Amino acid sequence: MSSSYLTPVLTGRTLLRANPVSKLFAAVVITVALMSSIDWVSATVVLGCELALMPLLGISVWGLLRRIWPLLIAAVLGAYGTALLAEKTGDVLLAVGPVVFTEGSVAAGIAVGLRALALALPGIFILLTTDPTDLADALAQKLHLPHRFVLGGLASLRLVGLLVEQWETLGLARHARGIGSDGSVVARTRNLLGQSFGLIVQAIRRATRLATAMEARGFGGGTRTWARASTYSPLDAVIAVVGLVVAVGAVTTAVLAGTWNFILT
Amino acid sequence: MTPGLVPPQGAVHVSARGWGWRHAGRKAFAARHLELEITPGERVLLLGASGAGKSTVLHGLAGVLGTQDEGEQEGELLLDGAHPASVRGRAGLVLQDPETQVVLARVGDEVAFAAENLSVPREEIWQRVGRALDDVGLALPLDHPTTALSGGQKQRLALASVLAMEPGLLLLDEPTANLDPDGVLEVRDAVVRVLERTGATLVVVEHRVAVWADVVDRVIVLDAGGGILADGPPGTVLVQEATRARLADAGVWIPGWRPPVGGTLPSSGSGPALLSARELAVARTRRGPAAVEDLAIEIRAGEALGITGPNGAGKSTAALTLGGLLRPRAGTLVAHPGLAGTAGSTPHRWRSPQLVQRIGTVFQEPEHQFLTASVEEELTFGPRRISDTVDTARIAELAERLRLTHLLRANPFTLSGGEKRRLSVATMLATAPRLLILDEPTFGQDALTWAELVTLLRELVDDGVAVLSVTHDADFSDALGGATLHISGGAGRLVSR
Amino acid sequence: MASSPAVQSTARGTGQWRVVDIVVASVIAVAVGVVFVGWNVGYSGISVITAGFPPLAGLYTGGWLIAGVLGGLIIRKPGAAIYCEVLAAAVSALIGSQFGVSVLLSGAIQGAGAELVFLLFLYRRWNLPVALLAGLGAGLALAISENILYNALWTFEFKLMYAVLAAVSGIVIAGLVSWLAMRGLARTGVLSSFAAGRTADL
Ligand SMILES: Nc1ncnc2c1ncn2[C@@H]1O[C@H](COP(=O)(O)OP(=O)(O)OP(=O)(O)O)[C@@H](O)[C@H]1O
Ligand SMILES: Nc1ncnc2c1ncn2[C@@H]1O[C@H](COP(=O)(O)OP(=O)(O)OP(=O)(O)O)[C@@H](O)[C@H]1O
Ligand SMILES: [Mg+2]
């Protein structure tokens, strides 16, 4: 795994300028709307809107597919699982021994698959358009989450990104000490586990030292100021409204279409 | 008091009254019986043997040693009469290793971090950031990533991030370790510039005294057994015969003196060739740019070779490649039968157990190579990979000579900087390879361990081992003799003696 | 000379988080979060295998619960399990998870499952049985929330079976593995600033 996952190249200039809180807000309302019901109409509406907004991400279709293919597979499998297990209503479409698909169960499966995909995409939007430092600034200044935790989390995000890079060096060092990655499959697996454990040990080690360095620079007190103000702009209002519109639109359409299927009932 | 004698605004007064600290899990106190008064604005160079407790004292002054759970405290250590931890921000500490103290992703944010923690108003933060970066001479855009910095730049960044606190007490723990000679002077001058402007009190720890001797007012030498060995102006402590002798005995580097080393200066290699490189290009990553190209070098048994060059020139990359750890980017690297034995002539294809018997590589960063939970296991680890019987006498001798015996049960990660370095060298000596590659083997060493290390290496060379060392330490290169490969600007040049 | 207590000024009730607690907890969480991404991808693979009988996937869920149990066991402060589990979930969501932002909710619920067990023992006991119980707590919390949020359309028997398997997985993967990991880490000495590193029987 490359560290580029933790410090991705940010794209989508417009969204990059927005405050992370507004993006988070939009993602959350859409997610809440999606999660409240399992039906194909609300899922399709949200998914459609998300796809329509994809150009804002500023990456190619290929780039996007490379990133989200595991999500696609997961969605398909989720759909299949539900089709197999849901209540067998409607006509039987396929029956092989105990494996039975009916119209009802397949429809349920499709709904679950679409919903899974629609649920997954907001995370990608935030990932590709949000700088972690901006996110931390916003969480602490706008949402007033405890700054020690926000900054601790931010520092460790960076640290782990570095450690992923360190993986290679650690491998070299182990090779030099006589326990490198050669030999049988069993030996390789053992070495891989050993190296992973070594990496975690180093991560904790560095975290401990980083904590000392942070304290040595006055971190840990009750209050602090912020060198960079996290601010809202009209763009943030637009993003929040778009999020709300998508969420409300999905729910309304589903209710009107009569497919609304609240999960707590 | 005449106006000229009024201490500069904000400089801190330090006093220690019978202060001591014992790290949890250790029987011995790291520092003890410390009686000290440092007046505001004084510039102090803190010396002492490796493991004498210098870093511990600095951590104590910065208030970051922790609570009862992390150790036991004796006596008192006070900044302007208050506990260091209760006046965080008065003291700014630059840790021994600049690499591990970067908190944030951008240079500007990193420097601003401390000021934010001290609740400095926003406009003033950015003024301070600009000033701190100017002071240390780091002319980079504020959004420059903190990962993309050379060794010297990282050191300056660490300094700048502490300066932005405008501390009344500046604490520096070996701020020039691992820097090339130019970088050392630049960083020192940056510190002096800042002190002239702010008048802050300074306590700097450094093994190589010469760099700081001219710019400090006072030298304090810690006794490894507790208490203070010498205290006074550099002109006295470092010059008077009586103190010089005492310091030399304790392993403190004093200007104009080099510790006596045993063994003989190795003659240039006359043994069989072990490893030769032709048109070798080395690179850190598979696809990234090559660090050095067109290297030609031949390493013979019983020969000492040095690699020198500025920070970031590619010395470590070249060393790792010669050590069979990185695949050469281009050119040939051939291990001759004298080294390779039955293992084939391409070192980077060797399996780990084959490699440890033939080439021992000590990394620049000691912690990367630690694999076990105690110094003793660490020393026996390599030999166990090679054979079932471990030569315990040799291990014991190594530990004794490199002053690790009292630490055999300690955890490698809790050692002092110099102790870690010695351990990592010792682990490689323990496997008795035919070729030793050492990346900065002497950094952070006091004069005694330095001399012991040189003696050990000379003996090895005498026995026919080849020693290749990457180093900024000119004394060390002199003491080992042999040719030097000087790397800079992407090319290497062999300088014979 | 009498030893005086070190630095009194850093308040240090059992509940107070020190800076080192926060940073190490975060690093553990982020590291586990990165592993989650791999675990998520693996889940797709596992779903293919368990497709014949999806409740079996419950056996796989323990991996998602490690952050909370491990964080709790190492940091030993109120809130550690929830904080670690939520942060790990957030990291996996950011890197790209098929569960999107909703993992934040799942993380909070699962972390709370483990946290509740630690709370029941008043943050005083950290032995193997407590670790296993915390894994069980997290597993049950996961099962309940997953059954409501994702498996809602399954029939009741399947949901029940899923819950039982998730509980088993929680005990074994989250409970046992976290406990072993905690012990292994303690043995390396990196936890020396934590009670976990000092009290583990080495
Ligand atoms: N975190 C720790 N836990 C346990 N022991 C420690 C710890 N840090 C340092 N020590 C021990 O305390 C003693 C003093 O260490 P310290 O780092 O203060 O030495 P130093 O004078 O700075 O040495 P060096 O010049 O090698 O850096 C050493 O014996 C070291 O092994
Ligand atoms: N792990 C790494 N991954 C990628 N590039 C690296 C890595 N380590 C070093 N580099 C880069 O490779 C080049 C050569 O680095 P190298 O560490 O070999 O220099 P050096 O001469 O040993 O410097 P120093 O005196 O500071 O140790 C530098 O430009 C450096 O930024
Ligand atoms: Mg030190």
Ligand SMILES: [Mg+2]
């Ligand atoms: Mg180097």
